Amino acid sequence: MSNRDESRRFYTLGLRQLGREPSSSEHYDEWEDFAIAQTDEQHPVTRRLHVAFVAASREEVDAFWKALTDAGYRDDGAPGLRLQYHEKYYGGFVLDPDGNSAEAVHGHPQQGDDVIDHLWIRVSDVAAAKRFYETIAPYAGIHLSHELPERVHFAGRHRSFGLVHATAPTENVHLAFPAADNAVVDEFHRAATAAGYRDNGAPGERRVYHEGYYAAYVLDPEGNNVELVNHNRN
Numbered sequence: 411m412s413n414r415d416e417s418r419r420f421y422t423l424g425l426r427q428l429g430r431e432p433s434s435s436e437h438y439d440e441w442e443d444f445a446i447a448q449t450d451e452q453h454p455v456t457r458r459l460h461v462a463f464v465a466a467s468r469e470e471v472d473a474f475w476k477a478l479t480d481a482g483y484r485d486d487g488a489p490g491l492r493l494q495y496h497e498k499y500y501g502g503f504v505l506d507p508d509g510n511s512a513e514a515v516h517g518h519p520q521q522g523d524d525v526i527d528h529l530w531i532r533v534s535d536v537a538a539a540k541r542f543y544e545t546i547a548p549y550a551g552i553h554l555s556h557e558l559p560e561r562v563h564f565a566g567r568h569r570s571f572g573l574v575h576a577t578a579p580t581e582n583v584h585l586a587f588p589a590a591d592n593a594v595v596d597e598f599h600r601a602a603t604a605a606g607y608r609d610n611g612a613p614g615e616r617r618v619y620h621e622g623y624y625a626a627y628v629l630d631p632e633g634n635n636v637e638l639v640n641h642n643r644n
Contacts, residue, residue: 412455414439414448416507421446423481424504427473428465428514430525442525455508457581460530462513468500474514475502486511524569531583531634532576536562538631539573545605546628549598549638550587579632586637592624598638599626610635 418439425441432439438447449455465471472489479485489502498517506512515527533539540562555565561574589595596613603609611627622642
């Protein structure tokens with residue numbers, strides 16, 4: 411985030427309406443599977459991302475949208491049914507300080523109890539993005555759920571992400587997928603780099619995060635950082 415303090419205020423206010431509070435460290439503010447950090451030369455700001463958060467009711471969607479718009483943040487779509495997605499899909503949208511679209515959603519068919527329900531990532535080449543995520547899918551625990559000419563969707567446990575064609579792609583997203591053991595992390599990195607995708611960090615322990623944090627990183631065709639991590643917290 412270009413201004414971590416301002417982004418923390420935004421997401422703390424919004425996610426509090428959904429019963430979520432952050433845990434913070436020197437480098438991150440985290441709401442379980444969603445985190446923000448201050449940008450620097452190695453980690454530029456994320457732009458044009460859509461992230462949807464799980465709401466337990468329509469009233470929580472309303473409260474999310476109202477709290478943020480009352481605080482002066484920009485409306486990106488008032489709470490209501492979005493029948494183009496599903497007959498029970500009820501969402502409200504607000505733009506965060508960097509212009510990313512944040513949504514609270516209730517009634518999504520795959521909805522679980524995670525913080526994040528889904529992401530929409532804009533890409534310049536849907537076919538190329540699809541090939542990348544199909545390559546890593548066996549290791550990341552995801553699968554291609556459905557496909558349209560202008561977008562494809564991958565799904566995992568109670569959440570999903572869409573790759574949507576756009577002339578102005580999403581920039582600088584970091585996606586992290588859990589791995590059951592270190593060997594899966596190794597295989598993910600081997601398979602992706604063997605397929606020609608760019609290494610962004612070889613498999614190994616990153617104690618800067620915590621002891622036992624074993625991860626590897628590759629870049630998708632749009633330059634987004636994709637990680638597989640085994641936390642080794644048994």
